[in-house]
Amino acid sequence: MNPLKLVVVTAGLTQPSSTRLLSDRLAEAVARQLADEGREVDVHVIELRELAVDIANNFVTGFPSPSLNAELEAVTAADALIAVTPIFTASYSGLFKSFFDVVDNTALTGKPVLIAATGGTPRHSLALEHALRPMFTYLRAVVAPTAVYAAAEDWGAADADGLSGRIARAAGELTELMAGRPATSHATEEVVPFEQQLAALRARQ
Amino acid sequence: MQFGIFTVGDVTTDPTNGTTPTEHERIKAMVRIALKAEEVGLDVFATGEHHNPPFVPSSPTTMLGYIAARTERLILSTSTTLITTNDPVKIAEDFAMLQHLADGRVDVMMGRGNTGPVYPWFGQDIRQGIPLAIENYALLHELWRKDVVDWKGRFRTPLQGFTSTPRPLDGVPPFVWHGSIRSPEIAEQAAYYGDGFFANNIFWPKEHYMRLIGLYRERYAHYGHGTPEQAIVGLGGQVFMRKNSQDAVREFRPYFDNAPVYGHGPSLEDFTEQTPLTVGSPQQVIDKTLTFRDYFGDYQRQLFLMDHAGLPLKTVLEQLDILGEEVVPVLRKEFAKDRPADAPDAPTHESLLAKQVGEVPVEAR
Numbered sequence: 001m002n003p004l005k006l007v008v009v010t011a012g013l014t015q016p017s018s019t020r021l022l023s024d025r026l027a028e029a030v031a032r033q034l035a036d037e038g039r040e041v042d043v044h045v046i047e048l049r050e051l052a053v054d055i056a057n058n059f060v061t062g063f064p065s066p067s068l069n070a071e072l073e074a075v076t077a078a079d080a081l082i083a084v085t086p087i088f089t090a091s092y093s094g095l096f097k098s099f100f101d102v103v104d105n106t107a108l109t110g111k112p113v114l115i116a117a118t119g120g121t122p123r124h125s126l127a128l129e130h131a132l133r134p135m136f137t138y139l140r141a142v143v144a145p146t147a148v149y150a151a152a153e154d155w156g157a158a159d160a161d162g163l164s165g166r167i168a169r170a171a172g173e174l175t176e177l178m179a180g181r182p183a184t185s186h187a188t189e190e191v192v193p194f195e196q197q198l199a200a201l202r203a204r205q
Numbered sequence: 206m207q208f209g210i211f212t213v214g215d216v217t218t219d220p221t222n223g224t225t226p227t228e229h230e231r232i233k234a235m236v237r238i239a240l241k242a243e244e245v246g247l248d249v250f251a252t253g254e255h256h257n258p259p260f261v262p263s264s265p266t267t268m269l270g271y272i273a274a275r276t277e278r279l280i281l282s283t284s285t286t287l288i289t290t291n292d293p294v295k296i297a298e299d300f301a302m303l304q305h306l307a308d309g310r311v312d313v314m315m316g317r318g319n320t321g322p323v324y325p326w327f328g329q330d331i332r333q334g335i336p337l338a339i340e341n342y343a344l345l346h347e348l349w350r351k352d353v354v355d356w357k358g359r360f361r362t363p364l365q366g367f368t369s370t371p372r373p374l375d376g377v378p379p380f381v382w383h384g385s386i387r388s389p390e391i392a393e394q395a396a397y398y399g400d401g402f403f404a405n406n407i408f409w410p411k412e413h414y415m416r417l418i419g420l421y422r423e424r425y426a427h428y429g430h431g432t433p434e435q436a437i438v439g440l441g442g443q444v445f446m447r448k449n450s451q452d453a454v455r456e457f458r459p460y461f462d463n464a465p466v467y468g469h470g471p472s473l474e475d476f477t478e479q480t481p482l483t484v485g486s487p488q489q490v491i492d493k494t495l496t497f498r499d500y501f502g503d504y505q506r507q508l509f510l511m512d513h514a515g516l517p518l519k520t521v522l523e524q525l526d527i528l529g530e531e532v533v534p535v536l537r538k539e540f541a542k543d544r545p546a547d548a549p550d551a552p553t554h555e556s557l558l559a560k561q562v563g564e565v566p567v568e569a570r
Contacts, residue, residue, distance in 0.1 A: 060470030063409045065479065191389050191420065194339075194397035194428075201340050201359055 003040035004178060006030060007078035011048045011085040011096035012118070019118045020047070022150045023084040025164075026116055029171035030082070037175070044078075046071045048095050055095065058102045068102070076107040080114070080178045081141070083132070087119040091131040100135065108141040112177035114170050116148040125149035142181075144173040206540050207551045208533045209249025210242050210525070211284035211441065211508040214262035217515035220463035225515075228261050234518045235262065238511070239272045241522050243279040245529020251284035251314065251508060256323050259465075266299040273307035280553070281307055284403075284508065285316025285384040288345070289337040290327035292361065297348040297369040304374040309554030314382040314403055314439075315342060317391075329360070335390050336360075342381075346398065349378035377561055380552040382439055382506075385417060392417050396424030401437035401551070404501075406481050407510060408466065411500050414440075418501050435549055439506035440497055443482045446527045450485035456520075457484045464514040487531040494532075495539055503544055505551035507536070 008027050012019030027043050034041045048055070054068040064072055075081065085096035115132040119125070128147035136143045146169045154163040212235055218225040226234065239250040250272065252262045262268060269281040281303065286296060296313075304311045317334045318324075324331040340358045347354055348369040356364040373379065382401035385391035386408065395402040402421040404414040422433035430436070445460075447453035454473065461473045461484070476482055483493040494507065509528065512521040550556065 057471045057475075061408065061467045061476070063413070063479075065471070065475070191393050191424070194393050197335075197339050197390065197393070198343060201336055 001039070003042045004034065004079045005074075005077060006041050006043045006080050006082065007074050008043060008045045008082045009048065009075070009084070009096075009099065010045060011093050011099070013049055013086070013093075013095075018150065018152075018155070019084050019086050021155075022116055022118055022148065023082060025167055026082050026084070026114060026148065026171060029167050030080075030114070030174055033171050033175040034178070037179070044074055046074065048099050051099070052095055055098050055102060059098070064102060072103055072107070075103055078111065079181070080112040080174055081108070082114045082116065082174070083136070084116040084118070085132070087117050087124040087127045090124065091127055092117070092135070097135070100139070103139075105139060108136065108139040110181065111141050112144065112174055112181060113141040114144045114148070114174040116150070116170070118150045120152050122149070122151040122153070125151070142177055144170055144177060146170040146173055206504070206537065207248040207280070207506045208536065209247045209251065209280070209282075209506070209508050210238070210511050210528075211249075211251040211253070211282075212238065212262075212510070212512050213253045213284075214255060214260050215465065215513055216259040216261060217465060217513065219515040219517055220459045226518075231261050232268070234512070234521075235268065236272060236275075237518060238521055238525065239279065240275055241525045242529075243276045245525050245533075247279070247525075247529055247533065249280045249282055249506065249508060251282035253284050254287050254318075255320075256290075256326065257320055266303045269311070270303055270306050273303065273310065276310075278310070280310050280312060282312045282382075283314050285314045285318070287318045287323075288315040288341050289317045289334055290323055290329050291341075293341040293345040294348065294361075294364075294367070294369060297345050298371075300379050301349070301369065301371050301373050304379055304554070305371055309374050309377070309558075311554070312380040312382065312552075314384045316384040317388075319386075333360070335388065338391065339394060342394065342398075346378075346381075349373050374554065375558050375561075377554060377557045379554075380557060382437075387413075387417075389417065389420055392421035393424055396421050396430075396436070397428050399425065399428065399430035401439055401505070403439035403506070403508075404441065406441040406497075407443050408480065410479050411481060415500055422502065431549075432547070434502060434545065435547060437506075437549065437551060438501060438504040439508065439551070440501060440504055441481075441508055441510060442494060442497070443480075443510045444490045444494075444524075444528070444532075445484045446487050446490055446524060446532070448486065450489055453484050453486065460514040460516055466514075468514075487527055490532050491535050491539070494536055498540065503540075503548040505549065 008023050010020050010023040031041050051068050054065040058064045085092040113136050117128050128149055133143055148166045148170045150163055216231045242250045252265050254265050256263050265283050300313050317338050321331050340360055354364055354367050382403045383391050383395035384403040386405050404418055406414050422436045425436035426433045445453055445457040458473055462468050483490045511524050
């Protein structure tokens, strides 16, 4: 069996970044659980910071640069996605949203997605439910029930019900969703034959 | 192979001096540019159609009729004629009239238009763009070929016993190109009718247009019009030239950086790398344009976008001199080399008339 393709989209801006740290922990947890089931996985991380200008240029020109295009294709071909953003001004960061604005609006259809976010205070944790989850639902992704939020204080908490427990639960959910999903297929561009296009118009007269 | 220019007809402030032409100045400039195209030996002039500022050409056949009266050889065309929001009956009549006035030097490129509000302004819905393009063109196609038409469709008042006048010149409808930036449905439509397919080839990387043209060629053969290589393909292109390429880059950069379509985005260098835009010496333009054949196959029509982004008329006319004197003669020679004998030329009124006469049995004429 080919290794599964797990793509991590991470929108942290600093170096090092707590968003990237959370992304890596989620990816490790998913990879470990898949390994336990005897599945191999290739993890590909997309740091949106490195694509910031390319994403802005895509808005202006209507097409992606070669490096952005390669990442868009990776997202489209992924078996599952982990999407992690810092919470800015009560929502996902603008860069995070902009990236998903240039992803083709059918690219995530049926794709398992684990959503996660970081913030300075736990008070913003519901941004995951109010902003990220509806966005991925709009894109017809299948979003894991557990969304993982890490506030600054979580990094110092020791109890297993805390951050590490949530990471393990979310990773388990994503792994289950991946198991229930057939391997990624690449649909080729389909053309509706012209007679059919004409006939469709006549039928509705 | 045909070479020409196409224009959007935008009124744009010249970013180097802040001046903006009036609508009157811009319209007259477009006419001057068309006349210049014939003077420098180009084959085609095509105008866009728009119904919102900052664009001026809302009435293409009026403009093309005027240009027809002042030219001898130039083929007059559009880029594009809105098949979605125009009444196909009016398109049939306007372009047949233009054909008569221009003695057949007319073809037309269908397009859907991409400005949302234009649809409701003309009583249509942009979400119906493709069905409108399909139904309206089916009617237009019939109006030009049948003297008396009975018609019922989804989008337009039915017709009973309608004759579109004048009838096409010599009974030969204008050749039709279908322009598309992104829709495989339009490539399919062009292939079905055996019409031409024009890829704007300006905004996006060539790979995108290669897919569309590949699809069109394959479906053209599927519908029995010939081999894939015999399909009728047109391409856009966009150039700015000076004798020395550094001068071209220096002079064009402020226009590029502020261009309404792609300005304030990627650098001129990145954009020329990623799209068919060429800014440089005439030789660089020749080299880049010749690569189009490698990507898209032997093709029939090459149109260049020359007057946009606020370039002054004087500069555009200089560009046309360079295009006509130094670039196109070389391209004609080079494209003719190794061109397969069965690669067709772009259809003209004369060639279509000859074909039609050839198809009708002598006793029936």
